[in-house]
Amino acid sequence: xxxxxxxxxxxxxxxxxxxxxxxxxxxxxxxxxxxxxxxxxxxxxxxxxxxxxxxxxxxxxxxxxxxxxxxxxxxxxxxxxxxxxxxxxxxxxxxxxxxxxxxxxxxxxxxxxxxxxxxxxxxxxxxxxxxxxxxxxxxxxxxxxxxxxx
Amino acid sequence: xxxxxxxxxxxxxxxxxxxxxxxxxxxxxxxxxxxxxxxxxxxxxxxxxxxxxxxxxxxxxxxxxxxxxxxxxxxxxxxxxxxxxxxxxxxxxxxxxxxxxxxxxxxxxxxxxxxxxxxxxxxxxxxxxxxxxxxxxxxxxxxxxxxxxxxxxxxxxxxxxxxxxxxxxxxxxxxxxxxxxxxxxxxxxxxxxxxxxxxxxxxxxxxxxxxxxxxxxxxxxxxxxxxxxxxxxxxxxxxxxxxxxxxxxxxxxxxxxxxxxxxxxxxxxxxxxxxxxxxxxxxxxxxxxxxxxxxxxxxxxxxxxxxxxxxxxxxxxxxxxxxxxxxxxxxxxxxxxxxxxxxxxxxxxxxxxxxxxxxxxxxxxxxxxxxxxxxxxxxxxxxxxxxxxxxxxxxxxxxxxxxxxxxxxxxxxxxxxxxxxxxxxxxxxxxxxxxxxxxxxxxxxxxxxxxxxxxxxxxxxxxxxxxxxxxxxxxxxxxxxxxxxxxxxxxxxxxxxxxxxxxxxxxxxxxxxxxxxxxxxxxxxxxxxxxxxxxxxxxxxxxxxxxxxxxxxxxxxxxxxxxxxxxxxxxxxxxxxxxxxxxxxxxxxxxxxxxxxxxxxxxxxxxxxxxxxxxxxxxxxxxxxxxxxxxxxxxxxxxxxxxxxxxxxxxxxxxx
Numbered sequence: 065x066x067x068x069x070x071x072x073x074x075x076x077x078x079x080x081x082x083x084x085x086x087x088x089x090x091x092x093x094x095x096x097x098x099x100x101x102x103x104x105x106x107x108x109x110x111x112x113x114x115x116x117x118x119x120x121x122x123x124x125x126x127x128x129x130x131x132x133x134x135x136x137x138x139x140x141x142x143x144x145x146x147x148x149x150x151x152x153x154x155x156x157x158x159x160x161x162x163x164x165x166x167x168x169x170x171x172x173x174x175x176x177x178x179x180x181x182x183x184x185x186x187x188x189x190x191x192x193x194x195x196x197x198x199x200x201x202x203x204x205x206x207x208x209x210x211x212x213x214x
Numbered sequence: 215x216x217x218x219x220x221x222x223x224x225x226x227x228x229x230x231x232x233x234x235x236x237x238x239x240x241x242x243x244x245x246x247x248x249x250x251x252x253x254x255x256x257x258x259x260x261x262x263x264x265x266x267x268x269x270x271x272x273x274x275x276x277x278x279x280x281x282x283x284x285x286x287x288x289x290x291x292x293x294x295x296x297x298x299x300x301x302x303x304x305x306x307x308x309x310x311x312x313x314x315x316x317x318x319x320x321x322x323x324x325x326x327x328x329x330x331x332x333x334x335x336x337x338x339x340x341x342x343x344x345x346x347x348x349x350x351x352x353x354x355x356x357x358x359x360x361x362x363x364x365x366x367x368x369x370x371x372x373x374x375x376x377x378x379x380x381x382x383x384x385x386x387x388x389x390x391x392x393x394x395x396x397x398x399x400x401x402x403x404x405x406x407x408x409x410x411x412x413x414x415x416x417x418x419x420x421x422x423x424x425x426x427x428x429x430x431x432x433x434x435x436x437x438x439x440x441x442x443x444x445x446x447x448x449x450x451x452x453x454x455x456x457x458x459x460x461x462x463x464x465x466x467x468x469x470x471x472x473x474x475x476x477x478x479x480x481x482x483x484x485x486x487x488x489x490x491x492x493x494x495x496x497x498x499x500x501x502x503x504x505x506x507x508x509x510x511x512x513x514x515x516x517x518x519x520x521x522x523x524x525x526x527x528x529x530x531x532x533x534x535x536x537x538x539x540x541x542x543x544x545x546x547x548x549x550x551x552x553x554x555x556x557x558x559x560x561x562x563x564x565x566x567x568x569x570x571x572x573x574x575x576x577x578x579x580x581x582x583x584x585x586x587x588x589x590x591x592x593x594x595x596x597x598x599x600x601x602x603x604x605x606x607x608x609x610x611x612x613x614x615x616x617x618x619x620x621x622x623x624x625x626x627x628x629x630x631x632x633x634x635x636x637x638x639x640x641x642x643x644x645x646x647x648x649x650x651x652x653x654x655x656x657x658x659x660x661x662x663x664x665x666x667x668x669x670x671x672x673x674x675x676x677x678x679x680x681x682x683x684x685x686x687x688x689x690x691x692x693x694x695x696x697x698x699x700x701x702x703x704x705x706x707x708x709x710x711x712x713x714x715x716x717x718x719x720x721x722x723x724x725x726x727x728x729x730x731x732x733x734x735x736x737x738x739x740x741x742x743x744x745x746x747x748x749x750x751x752x753x754x755x756x757x758x759x760x761x762x763x764x765x766x767x768x769x770x771x772x773x774x775x776x777x778x779x780x781x782x783x784x785x786x787x788x789x790x791x792x793x794x795x796x797x798x799x800x801x802x803x804x805x806x807x808x809x810x811x812x813x814x815x816x817x818x819x820x821x822x823x824x825x826x827x828x829x830x831x832x833x834x835x836x837x838x839x840x841x842x843x844x845x846x847x848x849x850x851x852x853x854x855x856x857x858x859x860x861x862x863x864x865x866x867x868x869x870x
Binding site: 150 | 245250312
């Protein structure tokens, strides 16, 4: 257990992210890749993810504005989105992406739209939480090792 | 990277420092992948564009050991990249995707991916990817060892082209030798050049090495785009040679290459070997070692003016990318076929890419074309694509004769009866091959390869079509080239073929069958990044050897129309034939073309071996005999689409 209070707080925050299902094992992989030679790796990747996924979300929104829906296109965008979300371990977001793709495959426009709204919410939530997390991490100083979620 | 290199690395023991090229349009994934790979101590280069990746690979063949690519990319389909890499560079390619559908995974594998990973990729998985590089090299080395022991020493290279698996090599070599012995005499007697011009209707032109060289030189001089039979004929300035002969030869070459474009790495290898002779074989061998091959291939593929025909990398195909029948054909070089037919295709830079099956190991016949000139020589051949220049492909074809023979088998390509021209055998590899002279190759190669192997396919190997292919293939190329010790190299191939039972399952001439669709569809696909990959034509389609001019004319006409479409583009799109099985010859090897029961399975074109529709006399002493026999058969049957040569055929039909 960290003696440093900030660190402790950080750990708690981190744990809750896992416990609440926002992040999965993949995030731990990212953390493991972070080391002295690459001290901000996790944040870098996540930042990159947000930048790229913002673009995808925009594409999706635009595509969803055009009726009738081009499910193939929607599916393609979502496939990409899912890929990068899973790469950073964004569990809930990934789940929503999967659901969205299911709706696409079955041609369920309504389902797609609903799912997308939910996805955006999850995405926004995760983003906020991660931003807070990284901010705290910067304050707390470098983590020693990655801890596996209990 | 050659095995030797790996072994001798003292600084960092392999797999440390293995050079990986990572391609993914998703920046998050790419960054993650890069970091993971670095963590595994590999040397990583990344790019978010497939086109850039290809460019890098082509520029420097030896720059990478392994490629990891995402499936879903905006500028190029990952599978396409996979095919191309397999064909041109014969590098192991690992596919990555967030989508783990079995279908997709299957597609990846059939296209020649040596592995398919799901995103998010884990480091544990990446830690093992070096195996793919080693595996490839290992096989090569093994093959090489085997062939070395069997083959005669090759002057040009110390390595025997170990295309196939070791076992195969051994067997094939042996077989080949036997066959060759018989054939050689006949071949030699055939002499060079043309027959009496008065017999033009079915001229039996023996495309000797010398003649072929002239042909190649003429094509080179004219340039891919302008190399039409008439002009080639003029340039060649060979007495008694007719335009039809030339056209036929050209056609055969193209067909062969097209046919060779195949996704199945093994097939491609085989084809490569056969057609490219020694060099090609060597090339194949080296491919997995990641040696120069890439360079050659890349050059061949990349150069706009190279008309090399790329044989689908057999391995690549590993790469062998499974081609969906129609799709694959598209790529065919056919595109570049000018109305006059055959030549057009050759001209296309992409050459007929024979596909290579996914595993990049594929043989890229065309590659040889690096604009370089033959100086690429033998060592280059390793890369199969013997660097010589574009014409290399043609050069490699001394075997045209042989091909013809093969084609005669019923050769008419089915697609329209692609002209199975006498010479067919498009062996991209050629250029250098001939030059490089396959020295040292087992002698039997010459005779053996072609007809004997192929035609006798049936008699000999009832099984393994592969072997037939082998034989056939080898024979295809080498017929006339006495000096081609390549044949020896073919042996390995044969053995390889032999072993690739799975691959060759009685696929009759898939190429043939596909040719039709291919051609049609081809036009669309040829586009350059993919450069001609004639992958699809499986060996089976083999280039029909048309002894008869009549057929040729027919073919030509047909081809013209067929190619007509394809001509627009220069590049020869890869024919993705995934048809490892196609190489298999059925016993009868006959004209699978005719009624190829093509079974499309996941993109594989499988031809059922044709029942002895066209019977080719067993005792064909020489290609000529075979050719005539075939012609006769064809004529009798009026079945132009016989792609098969009598036996298991491996009909050399190049899909055009």
